[in-house]
Amino acid sequence: xxxxxxxxxxxxxxxxxxxxxxxxxxxxxxxxxxxxxxxxxxxxxxxxxxxxxxxxxxxxxxxxxxxxxxxxxxxxxxxxxxxxxxxxxxxxxxxxxxxxxxxxxxxxxxxxxxxxxxxxxxxxxxxxxxxxxxxxxxxxxxxxxxxxxxxxxxxxxxxxxxxxxxxxxxxxx
Numbered sequence: 814x815x816x817x818x819x820x821x822x823x824x825x826x827x828x829x830x831x832x833x834x835x836x837x838x839x840x841x842x843x844x845x846x847x848x849x850x851x852x853x854x855x856x857x858x859x860x861x862x863x864x865x866x867x868x869x870x871x872x873x874x875x876x877x878x879x880x881x882x883x884x885x886x887x888x889x890x891x892x893x894x895x896x897x898x899x900x901x902x903x904x905x906x907x908x909x910x911x912x913x914x915x916x917x918x919x920x921x922x923x924x925x926x927x928x929x930x931x932x933x934x935x936x937x938x939x940x941x942x943x944x945x946x947x948x949x950x951x952x953x954x955x956x957x958x959x960x961x962x963x964x965x966x967x968x969x970x971x972x973x974x975x976x977x978x979x980x981x982x983x984x985x986x
Contacts, residue, residue: 815860818970820845822963824853825863829960832866849973872922879929880906880922880950883936884915891941892916898939904932915946 820843827839836854840847857863872880887895892910899905899919909918919936923929929949937945 815856815862816970817862817963817967818973819964819967820849820973821853821857822960822967824850825857825963826960828854828863828866832868876924877922878924879926880920881929882948882950883919883921883933884911884946884948885917885919885936885942886914886944887916888941888943895939895941899936902932902935904928905936915944 823843824839827834827842834842836847836850840850843850854863872878885895895917896908899908899917904921904923906920906922908920910916911918921929921932921936923932926949929947933945933947936942
């Protein structure tokens with residue numbers, strides 16, 4: 814794990830808005846040298862924080878209009894095999910292991926509500942699934958985001974190595 818500073822977060826912000834932005838373009842926007850952009854980007858990639866560049870897709874525009882969250886209660890000791898079975902279903906977008914009544918939270922998408930019904934039947938037929946609860950997603954008023962969190966975490970971190978670290982009390986560290 815590496816510590817992030819405000820420059821790292823600004824670089825990640827630029828890349829999250831335009832993953833195809835070039836080094837010179839990023840350097841100009843941030844007011845830093847090209848070499849700094851390249852070194853920071855490489856450091857973020859090598860550390861595993863920056864794991865790739867993916868397009869942002871609008872599933873509704875592709876005809877995938879129904880999304881749901883499916884909570885699954887599973888038999889103890891069967892988690893790995895159930896997740897493997899879910900991974901083979903193309904309509905399953907992601908799976909999270911959770912606490913509480915449900916053991917897994919599955920995000921799924923289909924082209925219709927009838928398709929969702931068929932998907933639910935397929936999922937509950939997976940050996941080891943005990944119970945399911947489905948919540949239909951109507952809209953996404955706040956999509957997945959990480960930049961506000963990273964900006965808050967690095968609010969007092971300074972800008973690069975030349976900025977002295979300041980602890981929350983305002984004292985130099």
